[in-house]
Amino acid sequence: MWSRPPKAPRQTLTLGKIVAEAVALLDEEGVGRLTMRRLAERLDTGSTTLYWHVKTKDDVLDLALDAVFHEVRLPGREAGWRAAARELMSGWRGALLRHPWSATILDRPLMGPNALERTEFLYETLAEAGFPAPKIAAYSLANYVMGSVIMQVTWQERDEGGTGAFLKERADLYPSLAEHGLDFPGGPASDPSAEWDTTFAEGLGYLLDGMEQAKEARRRGTGRPG
Amino acid sequence: MWSRPPKAPRQTLTLGKIVAEAVALLDEEGVGRLTMRRLAERLDTGSTTLYWHVKTKDDVLDLALDAVFHEVRLPGREAGWRAAARELMSGWRGALLRHPWSATILDRPLMGPNALERTEFLYETLAEAGFPAPKIAAYSLANYVMGSVIMQVTWQERDEGGTGAFLKERADLYPSLAEHGLDFPGGPASDPSAEWDTTFAEGLGYLLDGMEQAKEARRRGTGRPG
DNA sequence: CTACAACTAGACCATCGATCGAGTATCTCG
DNA sequence: CGAGATACTCGATCGATGGTCTAGTTGTAG
Structure with missing residues (x-):
């Protein structure tokens, strides 16, 4: 195309x-x-x-x-690579979630000008931040975002609602799933959409922490800690 | 179903x-x-x-x-949660990659007995390891794996090969992409499949590092470091 | 032997992506 | 202003698909 x-x-x-x-x-x-x-x-x-x-x-x-x-705003870089990456990825996710159909057609090369512009921005940001292999870092972030969006859209759109009951019936087979829940049923006074948001942000934080740790470790000339 | x-x-x-x-x-x-x-x-x-x-x-x-x-082997838990999670996620990825079509139909709830069994194992592993919210940790890992597989299959199957040249033609617009490359063209004496593997493992390492860091921080009663 | 459930089959329906051949409007150049 | 070419539109149609209808056949229980 x-x-x-x-x-x-x-x-x-x-x-x-x-x-x-x-x-x-x-x-x-x-x-x-x-x-x-x-x-x-x-x-x-x-x-x-x-x-x-x-x-x-x-x-x-x-x-x-x-x-x-095109809806994804390019953040500023004043606040550092971490904030920029976080904002870009959140905007990326938000745009895809506003058009849930997009999540189901992500299995194609993202070679449109708008997608490329944002990927370019991500590369630049990570390269400037001192990542030796911005490609790897960018892939990690993009993969996580894509997977998150697909996962959320899948559950929100295609789950017929019987999942919670289904899992509780089989609590003997899947005790941990029954205990912690696989979906986000929106428990007492909780907003499922907010739960998705915090879950995404938390996982993204893990990833950014790990990336920063690796970058700092390499900068100090040591290997992976631990 | x-x-x-x-x-x-x-x-x-x-x-x-x-x-x-x-x-x-x-x-x-x-x-x-x-x-x-x-x-x-x-x-x-x-x-x-x-x-x-x-x-x-x-x-x-x-x-x-x-x-x-069904092809994904459940690892042992003797080597610790981290090795178990890493092995499970790698096996997960490997199975999906052996059947590339699977990556394009991941936009549906994974509620089959084989998928549930492996998700249950992941929940158990993370809960035992002391993660306060195994659901969040499991989602982070699963999202990353799904995104990685979709990304790789997308590039391997649907890229007509003109991407590298296409990007170099537009090096003025996308300098960082042109410099670092968006795909894995298999440079001199390099195996593209191996590049995908190491990229995946590296990103997974970031994620696991971040997860462990958060877990330890919470165990020591402190907030997020830094 | 009979009756019923398990199973198989071909014809058929609506719909889809895509193409064909024929047309119409608009612009360019003389 | 006129003629040819280019840009654009359309209805009819093709082959293929997911799924259903109706009818038939096979095995098994009583």
């Missing part, structure tokens, strides 16, 4: 309009109901017309996904 | 046979080519027959995915 050269439009039906409408459709009805026909209908046109602007349906998804990344 | 009661088969065509053949088909041709018709053909039967054993195609995928988790 991103390797192909752009076209010169005449501005009646734009790629931009198609992508915007695709995002709206995905937001309203989910990825399973995004159809070229339905999308065309919402744009008051035929499905064939879309194929002039776009090569395949996958292109639409690529574009829609990159549009999501 | 996992909430529904099982059926009593007559053993000519078993659920087990269907799942095994589905995994084989997925391994050979990928998730895009798994069709009820094709699967039935491989089993010398009609597609309708499958629907007696299985309610929807999604059930087949649920079962196939859980079958992958």
Whole structure:
């Protein structure tokens, strides 16, 4: 998709309009109901017309996904690499969560301009901070964010609610799962969304701590501590 | 899927046979080519027959995915929580990577018996190790593994190879990406698969370090250090 | 032998991604 | 201003898919 050269439009039906409408459709009805026909209908046109602007349906998804990344604000770097990374990753997560369908199509290269710009920012931040291999550090962060979002969306969207009861019935087989819970059922006076947030932040903290520790250890010329 | 009661088969065509053949088909041709018709053909039967054993195609995928988790060996706990967690997560990753299609269908609750057994083991290990909230720790680890696998499969399977050149052409826009590389092109005498492995292990180390640090800090009654 | 449950099959339906061939509007150049 | 080319749109259609309907066959219990 991103390797192909752009076209010169005449501005009646734009790629931009198609992508915007695709995002709206995905937001309203989910990825399973995004159809070229339905999308065309919402744009008051035929499905064939879309194929002039776009090569395949996958292109639409690529574009829609990159549009999501456009929502991620690039943080400032004054507060240090740690704050910048934390803010970027939180924004990244937030944008994906605002469009839950995006989590289910993350299994494609993130090569859109918006995604690349943010990845570039992350690389720069980590390189400036003195990480010897910014690629590894960036991957760790990105992997964690992607996994977190997929996990959360999975439970929020696809769990039919019977999980808690299901696990308690099998407390003999899975005692720890039954005790601590696998999902976030929103116990007494608790906000499940907040629980997801704190869980994400906590895990991200682990990762950042470990990264910093490794960086400092290497800077002091010692090996891994412990 | 996992909430529904099982059926009593007559053993000519078993659920087990269907799942095994589905995994084989997925391994050979990928998730895009798994069709009820094709699967039935491989089993010398009609597609309708499958629907007696299985309610929807999604059930087949649920079962196939859980079958992958069956390959993950449960490590011993003698070497401590850290080694156990590391081994479990590495095995988890390895199994998913051996069946790359699995990475693209991770956006569903992992409620199969094999997945649950391994998650239970992880919870137990972390709880025994003294983590006050094993759920959070387990989520951090699982999220990281899932994200890592998806990322690697994405690049290995879907990157058409033009990424490196594409990024170098745009070195002005993305200097850090061009310098450090976004993919693992397998430089001089390097094994890309090994690079993925070490990257994964390194990030997992960060995470485990951070987890241990937080656990020790809380045990000593102090807050987060630094 | 009968009756019922377990199992299998082919025809069929709605829908999907994508293509084909034909058209229409708009711009460019003479 | 006119003609050709380019940009763009459309309805009809193809092959394939997930899933259902109806009908049939097999094994087994009484």
